[in-house]
Amino acid sequence: MELQGLFPLALARVQLRLDPWDLALLMQEVLALRGDAQGNPEPGCAWTGDINGIWQLHRVAAFAAISAEVERQAWIYLEQLGFRAGSVALHIQRSWPVVSEAGQVVGRHHHPNAHLSAVLYLNGDGSGRSGCLRLFPARQPNELVPGLAVGHGGPIDPGSPGGRQWNAPWLDVAPQAGLLVLFPAGTDHAVTANEDEDDLRLSLAFDLALSAPLAQPGEPAPPEYLAPHPAQWSELAPPR
Numbered sequence: 725m726e727l728q729g730l731f732p733l734a735l736a737r738v739q740l741r742l743d744p745w746d747l748a749l750l751m752q753e754v755l756a757l758r759g760d761a762q763g764n765p766e767p768g769c770a771w772t773g774d775i776n777g778i779w780q781l782h783r784v785a786a787f788a789a790i791s792a793e794v795e796r797q798a799w800i801y802l803e804q805l806g807f808r809a810g811s812v813a814l815h816i817q818r819s820w821p822v823v824s825e826a827g828q829v830v831g832r833h834h835h836p837n838a839h840l841s842a843v844l845y846l847n848g849d850g851s852g853r854s855g856c857l858r859l860f861p862a863r864q865p866n867e868l869v870p871g872l873a874v875g876h877g878g879p880i881d882p883g884s885p886g887g888r889q890w891n892a893p894w895l896d897v898a899p900q901a902g903l904l905v906l907f908p909a910g911t912d913h914a915v916t917a918n919e920d921e922d923d924l925r926l927s928l929a930f931d932l933a934l935s936a937p938l939a940q941p942g943e944p945a946p947p948e949y950l951a952p953h954p955a956q957w958s959e960l961a962p963p964r
C-alpha cells in the first residue's frame with residue numbers, strides 16, 4: 725500500500741552564511757535593546773521585543789542588512805510557492821528580537837495580523853537544547869478521531885514510523901546560528917524551554933504582509949482578492 729501526503733504546509737529553511745563577527749554584533753545589539761529586562765510579564769516567558777517597545781528592528785540601522793536579506797529570502801519563498809513575479813507587494817509590518825533565558829518558553833500562538841512569518845536565529849548549535857521552534861498542524865486529519873495524536877496511552881504510537889510520518893502532533897526546528905525559517909503566519913507555533921543553563925537563545929522575528937502592488941494611474945485596478953497597497957488606503961479621522 726502506498727500512502728500519499730496531500731496538501732503540505734511549506735516550511736522554508738535557509739542556512740544563511742553570516743559572518744560570525746556580524747552575528748556577534750547583532751547579538752550585542754539585541755542584548756542592549758533588552759536592557760535590564762529578564763522576560764515578559766507572564767512568568768517563564770521569554771523577552772519578546774514586540775510587546776516591549778522594540779517592534780521596528782527593520783528601521784534600526786544595525787538591522788538593515790539582515791532585514792534586507794530576510795526580504796530577499798521572502799521573495800524566493802513566494803516564488804517557490806508559485807506566486808507570479810510582480811503580482812504582489814511584500815511589506816515588513818513588524819520585526820522584533822526574542823531572548824530566552826534558561827527555562828523560558830514562548831507559548832503557543834500565531835500571528836493573525838500578518839501573512840508570512842520569518843525567524844532568524846542568531847545563535848544555537850542545532851541540538852535544540854536552547855529551545856526549539858515548535859510548529860503545529862492546523863488539523864490532523866490522519867488521527868481519524870480528533871485528539872488522538874496528542875496525549876499518552878492513546879492508540880497511535882508516536883514513536884512508530886507511521887506515527888511519526890502521519891500523525892506527528894508537532895514539528896520541532898532546532899535553532900542554528902544563521903538559520904532562517906519562513907512559514908505561513910497563521911501557523912500555530914511555540915518555543916520550547918531553553919534547557920541550556922549557560923546560554924541565552926537569541927532570534928529575530930519578522931511579520932510580513934502581502935498586498936496588491938502599488939497601482940499606478942492608468943494601470944489595472946488591484947485584484948479583488950488582495951488588499952490594495954497600504955499607501956493607497958485612506959485613514960478615517962477618529963470619531964469626535
Ligand SMILES: [Fe+2]
Pocket residue numbers: 833834835913929
Ligand atoms: Fe511567533
